[in-house]
Amino acid sequence: xxxxxxxxxxxxxxxxxxxxxxxxxxxxxxxxxxxxxxxxxxx
Numbered sequence: 001x002x003x004x005x006x007x008x009x010x011x012x013x014x015x016x017x018x019x020x021x022x023x024x025x026x027x028x029x030x031x032x033x034x035x036x037x038x039x040x041x042x043x
Contacts, residue, residue, distance in 0.1 A: 004010050020036045 017033070017037060020033055024033065024036060
């Protein structure tokens, strides 16, 4: 696997997305996950 340009930031983003998904579960539109991710990062 090649080295990521912004490895730390990439892992933080993926981790935040996984946390949102674990909280909400499956079945929502992408926009719902996007809003939840934005809300999670603000608060």
